[in-house]
Amino acid sequence: MILWTPAPMEMVLDGIDGPSRPSLEVKHHGRILIVEPVSTVHARVVRLISSDPADYLDPAWQPGKVITLASTVM
Amino acid sequence: MPERSPGGYGNPDAPIQPDPGVPTIPPPDPTLEPPRKKNRSRNVPLENLTEIGNTELPSIRSSIHCLTIIGQVEGHLALPAQNKTTKYEHLIPQLVAVEQNADIEGLLVILNTVGGDVEAGLAIAEMVSSLSKPSVSLVLGGGHSIGVPIAVSTDYSFIASTATMTIHPIRLTGLVIGVPQTYEYLDKMQDRVVKFVVNNSRITEERFRELMFRTGELARDIGTVLVGKDASACGLIDEVGGLGEAVRKINQMVEERRRNPGQPKPRKALNKL
Numbered sequence: 001m002i003l004w005t006p007a008p009m010e011m012v013l014d015g016i017d018g019p020s021r022p023s024l025e026v027k028h029h030g031r032i033l034i035v036e037p038v039s040t041v042h043a044r045v046v047r048l049i050s051s052d053p054a055d056y057l058d059p060a061w062q063p064g065k066v067i068t069l070a071s072t073v074m
Numbered sequence: 075m076p077e078r079s080p081g082g083y084g085n086p087d088a089p090i091q092p093d094p095g096v097p098t099i100p101p102p103d104p105t106l107e108p109p110r111k112k113n114r115s116r117n118v119p120l121e122n123l124t125e126i127g128n129t130e131l132p133s134i135r136s137s138i139h140c141l142t143i144i145g146q147v148e149g150h151l152a153l154p155a156q157n158k159t160t161k162y163e164h165l166i167p168q169l170v171a172v173e174q175n176a177d178i179e180g181l182l183v184i185l186n187t188v189g190g191d192v193e194a195g196l197a198i199a200e201m202v203s204s205l206s207k208p209s210v211s212l213v214l215g216g217g218h219s220i221g222v223p224i225a226v227s228t229d230y231s232f233i234a235s236t237a238t239m240t241i242h243p244i245r246l247t248g249l250v251i252g253v254p255q256t257y258e259y260l261d262k263m264q265d266r267v268v269k270f271v272v273n274n275s276r277i278t279e280e281r282f283r284e285l286m287f288r289t290g291e292l293a294r295d296i297g298t299v300l301v302g303k304d305a306s307a308c309g310l311i312d313e314v315g316g317l318g319e320a321v322r323k324i325n326q327m328v329e330e331r332r333r334n335p336g337q338p339k340p341r342k343a344l345n346k347l
Contacts, residue, residue, distance in 0.1 A: 001150045002263060004219040005189030006240045006295065012146065015154040023155075032164065051139040051168040051181075 028067060031055055042066050137179040138324055139172050141165060143187050147220055149194025162194040169201045180328045183211040183228055189219030192263060199227040203274055208327035212320040213237045223267055226275040229339055230323055232315040235302035241285045242297025276309035278346055
């Protein structure tokens with residue numbers, strides 16, 4: 001693995017041995033969402049992963065929006 | 075006066091008419107009712123307006139899809155959480171979908187990346203360059219290191235006038251084994267990138283290597299930082315422009331492809347500067 005970046009390596013790799021931030025990747029209505037769990041059934045949207053620009057206009061997947069995970073993970 | 079029922083006052087089966095002298099209570103206005111829990115899903119626009127001050131936008135289906143490559147290009151190693159990353163496992167299926175889906179006619183690649191994994195970056199760049207549909211890239215902010223091959227992989231490339239691209243040699247991180255093969259391995263990796271950039275842009279190999287090994291420009295490294303028009307002047311990027319120009323160009327290319335379907339895409343590397 002070769003990292004090719006002008007960013008200092010000590011900054012990029014800082015904390016690589018430490019605990020990772022709890023983030024979850026879920027599929028919600030066919031779209032991949034990166035979410036941060038806020039409770040056992042709810043999660044806050046961090047990022048939407050989609051190549052369709054129209055998906056980003058949908059308020060349902062706006063970053064910061066709390067979604068119910070029950071239908072996606074159970 | 076309301077019309078009387080045919081039975082008149084004496085008919086016990088007649089419907090009861092409201093007494094005009096007694097004020098009647100109007101039915102409750104549904105718009106004034108507080109939203110009930112049951113109706114929540116139907117009130118998304120109102121909820122968004124009150125919660126985050128956002129109004130609903132009309133839904134449109136776009137025939138141009140967009141790949142955003144931000145932060146570090148993440149490949150074989152998951153980077154620590156403080157890095158913003160673009161993962162190849164997200165991009166590669168999207169690229170396959172863009173190629174396969176008949177409703178998608180073009181691809182816009184937007185870059186603001188600080189480099190990253192060489193192999194992941196090259197994989198993305200190879201996939202974009204072999205796409206049969208028109209593609210346009212736009213470098214905003216930065217398109218450094220491995221961002222360079224991704225930026226040139228599209229049929230036409232733009233760079234914002236304030237955006238920068240760092241061209242510098244590949245370094246080895248972590249354990250370095252001090253044998254001549256280490257250098258040869260790195261040299262081989264670098265050749266892969268240089269060849270790809272030269273084959274997909276109008277820059278010559280000599281010029282690209284000269285920019286890569288120039289001294290006295292970067293504080294911590296050798297190499298060059300190209301700002302906006304410098305990148306287009308050396309033939310690496312086709313034009314200086316922004317989102318408007320990039321969208322106009324992709325629409326124009328899609329239009330041309332609709333008129334001449336099946337025509338091979340022009341190769342920009344053939345007209346070297």
